[in-house]
Amino acid sequence: MEIRGRVLSVASECVPLLKTGGLADVVGALPAALAAEGWQMRVLMPAYRSLRGRAEGWAEVFREPDLFGGEGRVLAGEVAGNAMLLLDAPHLYDRDGGPYSGPGGDWTDNAQRFAALSWVAARIAREGLADGWRPDLLHAHDWQGGFAPAYLAYGPPTDVKSVITVHNIAFQGWAPASMLGALRLPYEEFHAEALEYFGGLSSLKAGLVTADAITTVSPTYAAELMRPEFGMGLQGVIAARADRVSGILNGVDTAVWSPEAEERPYALRSLKRKAESRAALCTAFTLDVPGPLAIVVSRLTDQKGIDLIPSVLPDFIAAGGGLAVLGSGDPALEGAMRALEMRFPGRVGVRIGYDEGLSHLMFAGADAVLVPSRFEPCGLTQMYGLRYGTLPVVAAVGGLADTVITANPAGLAAGVATGITFHPTDAAAFGQALRQLLALYADPVQWGQVQRNAMKHPVGWESSAAAYAALYARLAG
Numbered sequence: 001m002e003i004r005g006r007v008l009s010v011a012s013e014c015v016p017l018l019k020t021g022g023l024a025d026v027v028g029a030l031p032a033a034l035a036a037e038g039w040q041m042r043v044l045m046p047a048y049r050s051l052r053g054r055a056e057g058w059a060e061v062f063r064e065p066d067l068f069g070g071e072g073r074v075l076a077g078e079v080a081g082n083a084m085l086l087l088d089a090p091h092l093y094d095r096d097g098g099p100y101s102g103p104g105g106d107w108t109d110n111a112q113r114f115a116a117l118s119w120v121a122a123r124i125a126r127e128g129l130a131d132g133w134r135p136d137l138l139h140a141h142d143w144q145g146g147f148a149p150a151y152l153a154y155g156p157p158t159d160v161k162s163v164i165t166v167h168n169i170a171f172q173g174w175a176p177a178s179m180l181g182a183l184r185l186p187y188e189e190f191h192a193e194a195l196e197y198f199g200g201l202s203s204l205k206a207g208l209v210t211a212d213a214i215t216t217v218s219p220t221y222a223a224e225l226m227r228p229e230f231g232m233g234l235q236g237v238i239a240a241r242a243d244r245v246s247g248i249l250n251g252v253d254t255a256v257w258s259p260e261a262e263e264r265p266y267a268l269r270s271l272k273r274k275a276e277s278r279a280a281l282c283t284a285f286t287l288d289v290p291g292p293l294a295i296v297v298s299r300l301t302d303q304k305g306i307d308l309i310p311s312v313l314p315d316f317i318a319a320g321g322g323l324a325v326l327g328s329g330d331p332a333l334e335g336a337m338r339a340l341e342m343r344f345p346g347r348v349g350v351r352i353g354y355d356e357g358l359s360h361l362m363f364a365g366a367d368a369v370l371v372p373s374r375f376e377p378c379g380l381t382q383m384y385g386l387r388y389g390t391l392p393v394v395a396a397v398g399g400l401a402d403t404v405i406t407a408n409p410a411g412l413a414a415g416v417a418t419g420i421t422f423h424p425t426d427a428a429a430f431g432q433a434l435r436q437l438l439a440l441y442a443d444p445v446q447w448g449q450v451q452r453n454a455m456k457h458p459v460g461w462e463s464s465a466a467a468y469a470a471l472y473a474r475l476a477g
């Protein structure tokens with residue numbers, strides 16, 4: 001296919017190299033999705049300690065001698081079909097621990113660490129790489145890439161346009177105002193319309209005020225972000241640039257997330273065989289559940305509404321339901337999940353940790369996936385649920401509202417329902433949604449119909465990739 005243009009994507013995580021959340025899935029999926037639209041993408045991310053070995057023998061394609069206290073070298077290679085650029089700067093990234101925090105909490109130099117990533121991204125956008133590659137567009141993700149559009153905008157004039165995507169507005173990349181000079185930002189831009197944010201700096205705000213376009217990962221979240229309940233302080237900044245804002249839904253990799261590719265394969269025409277996965281799931285969690293078996297696969301945080309589960313679960317269990325949970329996060333929520341497992345042996349199973357393989361068995365085997373989020377920019381697990389005929393029960397916010405059609409009388413009569421949505425995100429509405437799930441489950445004809453609708457719902461990247469390609473084309477002229 002003819003190349004329509006080149007994009008430098010800059011992010012702090014990317015599958016399969018490093019993942020702490022859905023950001024990595026999306027950053028890792030975009031290159032192949034966009035290649036199908038004629039856009040060639042390379043992904044720039046830090047060479048964390050765990051990745052340095054991977055980059056051994058890779059060609060050096062860019063060098064920055066003065067990267068906030070040391071040298072930075074960009075190494076080019078291929079991982080899982082994606083063209084990767086790893087920024088090797090040992091003084092910033094070669095340390096034990098996670099990408100954002102170590103044993104003592106968040107790294108105290110996170111502002112410099114991700115400003116450095118953004119600085120190099122802007123320089124590459126402007127100057128190109130030693131191998132002759134030069135991007136037409138810079139695509140930054142979340143606060144970690146936020147300064148990249150700013151460095152591009154505040155430097156000498158360039159034709160390269162920038163896009164910033166908000167995957168989660170809760171993380172804003174805050175730094176004190178005293179760091180302005182150290183972060184190589186212009187003093188004259190430290191005012192409310194530009195870099196200043198509640199008296200300090202926010203790399204996310206910097207990106208939002210300087211990028212040529214702002215996207216987020218669902219149309220509903222794009223609208224929500226302009227309201228105080230969801231904008232988390234940045235609602236005014238986003239609303240002021242509403243003409244540049246769009247929402248493009250994430251997709252999922254339909255080859256990886258496919259009931260036909262599982263250990264106990266099934267498909268739309270062989271839905272009965274889903275029971276084999278259900279049995280395996282029950283064995284894995286030591287469960288025996290007469291009614292609908294629900295799952296939660298999630299970071300255990302306030303965002304995800306996990307704290308509501310203990311109040312709604314007893315009624316669901318009493319009515320025959322069961323629950324398998326896989327996740328990690330807030331210790332209090334981990335404890336609350338374990339307490340439910342103790343209280344309802346054989347009906348509730350909990351695994352604290354991260355396990356991609358087990359998550360596949362859970363989506364294949366369960367009857368429903370619960371996503372009671374307070375806010376959800378897009379959400380991926382409800383889409384896995386659709387794909388596997390594992391009905392999503394979701395709060396009607398953000399991307400959850402954009403991907404699930406609720407089984408109300410109108411949705412059922414029109415034959416389009418794919419799951420159950422509820423609003424607002426509280427125990428009363430969530431509990432009601434679970435009663436609705438139980439009633440639907442008790443009607444095998446309707447249940448089967450909704451399952452089939454869900455499995456037919458398109459969740460791949462095709463239409464979203466076309467939307468990104470159209471945006472890129474518009475920006476690049």
Ligand SMILES: Nc1ncnc2c1ncn2[C@@H]1O[C@H](COP(=O)(O)OP(=O)(O)O[C@H]2O[C@H](CO)[C@@H](O)[C@H](O)[C@H]2O)[C@@H](O)[C@H]1O
Binds near residue numbers: 168217250299328
């Ligand atoms: N314990 C565990 N074991 C195995 N797998 C686990 C797991 N815990 C989580 N996962 C997986 O991690 C991913 C989480 O992605 P989500 O989109 O649901 O949320 P997240 O809030 O991380 O992402 C943010 O960015 C993404 C991408 O834009 C948005 O969709 C989302 O709304 C936004 O909050 C899914 O692939 C899920 O299966």
